[in-house]
Amino acid sequence: MNDRIRFLLSRLLQTLLVLILIAFITFAVFELFPADPAQLACGKPCTPENLARARAYMGYDKPWFVQFWNYLTEIFVGTTYGTGAGAIRCSAPCLGYSFRLSSPVTDLIAARIPITLSIAVGAAVLWMVIGVTGGVVSALRRGTALDRSIMTFTVVGVSAPSYLVGLLGILLLGFKADIVPVAGYVPLSQSPVDWAWHLVLPWTVLALISAAIYTRLVRGEMLENLGEDYVRTARATGLPERRVIGNHVLRNIAVPVLTIFALDFGGLLGGAVITERVFSIQGLGALFLDAVGATDIQLVMGVTLVAAVAVILMNLVADILAAVIDPRV
Amino acid sequence: MKHTRSLQDLSRRGFLAGTGATALTLALAACGANERSSSSASSATPTKGGTLTILQSSPDINWDPAKSQGMAVTSLALVHRRLTTWRIVNGQEATVVPDLATDTGKVSADGLTWTYTLKDGLFLENGSPITSAQIKYGLERTFADALSGGLGYHKALLADTKGYTGPYQGKQLASVETPDEKTIVFHLAKPYGDWPWIASTPAFAPVPPHDNPATYARKPVASGPYRVADYKQGVSSTLERNPKWSAATDKVRAGLPNSVVFSLGQDQSVSSQRLIADSGADKNAFGADLVAAAQLAQVTGNPAAKGRLATASAGPLQYLAINVDRVTDPDVRKAIAYATDKKAVVAAFGGDLGAVVATTYITPGIPGREAYDLYPTSADKAKGLLKGKKVGKLVLLTPNDDTSVAVSQAIQQSLQKVGCRCRSTPFRTRPGPNAPLRATGRAMTSPSGRGTPTTRRPMPICSRCSRPARSATEATTSPATRTRRWTSCSPTPPPCRSTRRSRSGRPSTSGSPRTAPSCRWCIAATPSCTAPA
Numbered sequence A: 001m002n003d004r005i006r007f008l009l010s011r012l013l014q015t016l017l018v019l020i021l022i023a024f025i026t027f028a029v030f031e032l033f034p035a036d037p038a039q040l041a042c043g044k045p046c047t048p049e050n051l052a053r054a055r056a057y058m059g060y061d062k063p064w065f066v067q068f069w070n071y072l073t074e075i076f077v078g079t080t081y082g083t084g085a086g087a088i089r090c091s092a093p094c095l096g097y098s099f100r101l102s103s104p105v106t107d108l109i110a111a112r113i114p115i116t117l118s119i120a121v122g123a124a125v126l127w128m129v130i131g132v133t134g135g136v137v138s139a140l141r142r143g144t145a146l147d148r149s150i151m152t153f154t155v156v157g158v159s160a161p162s163y164l165v166g167l168l169g170i171l172l173l174g175f176k177a178d179i180v181p182v183a184g185y186v187p188l189s190q191s192p193v194d195w196a197w198h199l200v201l202p203w204t205v206l207a208l209i210s211a212a213i214y215t216r217l218v219r220g221e222m223l224e225n226l227g228e229d230y231v232r233t234a235r236a237t238g239l240p241e242r243r244v245i246g247n248h249v250l251r252n253i254a255v256p257v258l259t260i261f262a263l264d265f266g267g268l269l270g271g272a273v274i275t276e277r278v279f280s281i282q283g284l285g286a287l288f289l290d291a292v293g294a295t296d297i298q299l300v301m302g303v304t305l306v307a308a309v310a311v312i313l314m315n316l317v318a319d320i321l322a323a324v325i326d327p328r329v
Numbered sequence B: 001m002k003h004t005r006s007l008q009d010l011s012r013r014g015f016l017a018g019t020g021a022t023a024l025t026l027a028l029a030a031c032g033a034n035e036r037s038s039s040s041a042s043s044a045t046p047t048k049g050g051t052l053t054i055l056q057s058s059p060d061i062n063w064d065p066a067k068s069q070g071m072a073v074t075s076l077a078l079v080h081r082r083l084t085t086w087r088i089v090n091g092q093e094a095t096v097v098p099d100l101a102t103d104t105g106k107v108s109a110d111g112l113t114w115t116y117t118l119k120d121g122l123f124l125e126n127g128s129p130i131t132s133a134q135i136k137y138g139l140e141r142t143f144a145d146a147l148s149g150g151l152g153y154h155k156a157l158l159a160d161t162k163g164y165t166g167p168y169q170g171k172q173l174a175s176v177e178t179p180d181e182k183t184i185v186f187h188l189a190k191p192y193g194d195w196p197w198i199a200s201t202p203a204f205a206p207v208p209p210h211d212n213p214a215t216y217a218r219k220p221v222a223s224g225p226y227r228v229a230d231y232k233q234g235v236s237s238t239l240e241r242n243p244k245w246s247a248a249t250d251k252v253r254a255g256l257p258n259s260v261v262f263s264l265g266q267d268q269s270v271s272s273q274r275l276i277a278d279s280g281a282d283k284n285a286f287g288a289d290l291v292a293a294a295q296l297a298q299v300t301g302n303p304a305a306k307g308r309l310a311t312a313s314a315g316p317l318q319y320l321a322i323n324v325d326r327v328t329d330p331d332v333r334k335a336i337a338y339a340t341d342k343k344a345v346v347a348a349f350g351g352d353l354g355a356v357v358a359t360t361y362i363t364p365g366i367p368g369r370e371a372y373d374l375y376p377t378s379a380d381k382a383k384g385l386l387k388g389k390k391v392g393k394l395v396l397l398t399p400n401d402d403t404s405v406a407v408s409q410a411i412q413q414s415l416q417k418v419g420c421r422c423r424s425t426p427f428r429t430r431p432g433p434n435a436p437l438r439a440t441g442r443a444m445t446s447p448s449g450r451g452t453p454t455t456r457r458p459m460p461i462c463s464r465c466s467r468p469a470r471s472a473t474e475a476t477t478s479p480a481t482r483t484r485r486w487t488s489c490s491p492t493p494p495p496c497r498s499t500r501r502s503r504s505g506r507p508s509t510s511g512s513p514r515t516a517p518s519c520r521w522c523i524a525a526t527p528s529c530t531a532p533a
Helices: A003-032 A037-041 A048-058 A064-077 A105-140 A145-159 A162-176 A192-226 A229-236 A241-269 A273-278 A284-293 A297-325 B132-141 B153-157 B268-277 B280-284 B293-300 B330-339 B342-348 B379-386 B402-417 B472-476
Strands: A079-081 A088-090 B014-016 B051-055 B084-087 B095-098 B113-117 B176-180 B183-187 B226-232 B236-241 B259-263 B285-287 B309-311 B317-322 B394-399 B422-427 B443-447 B458-464
Touching (some): A003 A064, A037 A048, A105 A145, A105 A192, A105 A241, A105 A297, A162 A192, A192 A273, A241 A297, B051 B268, B132 B183, B268 B280, B268 B285, B280 B285, B317 B330, B402 B422
Parallel strands (some): B051 B259, B051 B285, B394 B422, B394 B443
Antiparallel strands (some): A079 A088, B014 B309, B113 B183, B236 B259
């Protein structure tokens, strides 16, 4: 069998196992959690009969392993709650049904993905540009005032919590300076300018924190590589410094930076929980937070799985990119 | 369900509104990212038109009357009318008044049958006349498993409901009759004098048959002054005028704004800051959430914002519920009551604007209250009661929000002062549904969060007061009723215990089922809250 196909198949199998494991852990957490999701659908007054009916309807009256198995199979075949004219259908891929929000989990997640994607992509571009530039400049100007300033900025960036930076940004740039909107989200399809305008602050807040980490990472990698023999050889051959850095050093540091970036970006796709909450943007993070608060198990499971898929996929992409950049991988 | 206070009590915590929230026609001068208005605060005289914005932290509104727990004065009433509704006038007792019906109901001599006649000239948004069959159907759907989750007091009161699972299998509820298009008759399992209050719950809104329960919440058929134009879960919901609504048939709703926009999932502190800043569209906005304790100080220090802070006197009751199965010694329970520093608890709520000490189940302002304090704070008395007793480590379960955690810390410190070991365990829950409690320690106490079932012996600690002065309904109610409205922020009433009167089936138009001493039965919020034998 072709090595590449074997590699791909083994990765897919690993992915599947990881996803099942994540689903199981999420499920187990809620099994142990002191809350009964059926109570949300029980109404008031919640009599024992009503609770029993709600449990049976939602499928929570079955043993945990049956519930778990049903959840996994329903992803592929879908399910129907109730019978007759009042039956509710959750079509495949059915990641569950939120009885609280009267909506299939898949639909709820699908509605939030563009929002989270908007935040993640913008922030990632910003932090990569700032981080890589800052790191390279800092490494090349090692020991200078510029290097020290950048490093001071990174310490502040790394240690500042996003909710604090976010609220400060809202207060200073939104309320005081009135430069950017303080809350909300406008879909890209509605107005690209408003879309970007509403996201400037969240992007900046997320990017500031991550950019600090990437600056330090790139600087460290750069300094390490600049001391390597291949750099000395390249310089000795008379290559211009720009090509030494651009073609050789940056290419070598790309692999570790990309690996970390894939993890960070994948995580961000699962929802920038705090940033979304502070800026009142209803992405996957806000959906997740709300689902946890409401003990909406199926919604939590759905968002967790989607977030896990995002991380795994991004890792796969990073692996492939690493192989392209560095054929030895 | 009665919420009534006097004017002098209006000194408590509440909600923030923009300066133009009651005057909905306001010229806006947009200049900058956040729309600053150059106009000064507008007059408080409400006029027709404009857009009302409501900032709320909750990311969803369920517009399906079967799934809603919204009382007659909440957002749902903008879209759905019921058989009866509430009339709330400042300084007067809240009363139940006719809404779709011509009166609050005629009861039979045995108290078992209630008859309602619908007004003339009532139409749904699709132009079809509102009929008694639609109200019956709306009520029947609340029995369907797919639509459980709403206010279901009627389910326990109506006769022959056992085994009924809604209209979708083609079965009808025998205890609700519709002899003609205008008349609807309810047969109860036992006499219930406060049935007119029950008829004001969302289940009594008309729903045209053959609905799809999976999608009805997104596009319900309106009977009120507004219809749902748009609902984006987690983002916003927009209400626009329902042209088929007739103001002549509605003495409670004024329907002043042209549209109402609910901004969903808003960060509570950012919303408060927006309302304090009072600029642009926020001038016509109000916050649907309580102002957090930390921000109350900021608001009270800002005269302009303070003037827009809607406050209320006593309202919902919060209390410490002690698990008597675990804290079995009555003396220890009394010691906990004495030890708890009520002043510290009030401070954790944000001071006098946040709460007052109730000392009894019936909060200040409710008729029938007798002021007494069986357990004034006294560390000495607590220590005396605990002398020689061996008390296990107490576990204090608390909802995981800033205010509740601060309150639990105050209680924890009080108990530690008298030598009790106490651990506070926050758990995440939403206000509303009954939050389950599981004890993990040897003994458990729980500060009653909103929605916490308290089937044990509760100890009144403090009454928390809140109400949306410029609630969606209020902003659209007629001038005569645009006054203080008393909305319980505690969806779960405390366990009732008042039962002084005879088993009268007579209609009571103002009695609170859970607080007034005159009522016979309470609304069963918890299994323990049942009618006495």
